[in-house]
Amino acid sequence: MGEHEESGKGRGKEKQIEPLLYKDLIIEGLRYFSESIKELERMNLVDFYTMFTAFRLREIDKKKDFIENELLKRKLKETETKGKKTYYVINDIKDIFDYEKAERKVLGEKTEDDNTFDRLRNIAINVRNYEKKGGEKNEL
Secondary structure, three states, X not given: OHHHEOOOOOOOOOOEOOHHHHHHHHHHHHHXXXXXXXXXXXXXXXXXXXXXXXXXXXXXXXXXXXXXXXXXXXXXXXXXXXXXXXXXXXXOHHHOOOHHHHHHHHOOOXXXXXHHHHHHHHHHHHHHHHHHOOOOOXXX
16 A cells, blocks of 8 residues: 555556545554554555454454353352252362463473373274274174
8 A cells, every 4th residue: 555556566557546545444454453554555455454354353352252251250150059058150260261271282281181182092093903803893
């Protein structure tokens, strides 16, 4: 969009963006994802629409996070009664989210889930080998 260009340099004949379209693009860019007119003017239309699409996707993520948060608040308030006593269904944050486990996974460390998957994979391999050797097949 630099100097009101529709395409970047070296892409053939440059077209001028209509003044109203240019103004609208600048306003939308400032509104949604940039604080600098100069930055917007350096963008071509593909960059602009990519940034705008990313902004819209972030907005969808924010709505999803908000809804999940509201549902979590509702879940945290749930109680159950056993006899004459009332208990919260969720007693600890780990009942919902294991922060340490998530952190270990991001850092590339093995978690219990990884070990479970490995065990299940080994069981499947052993079953296949057993069946290849002529073991009994239990069909449902």
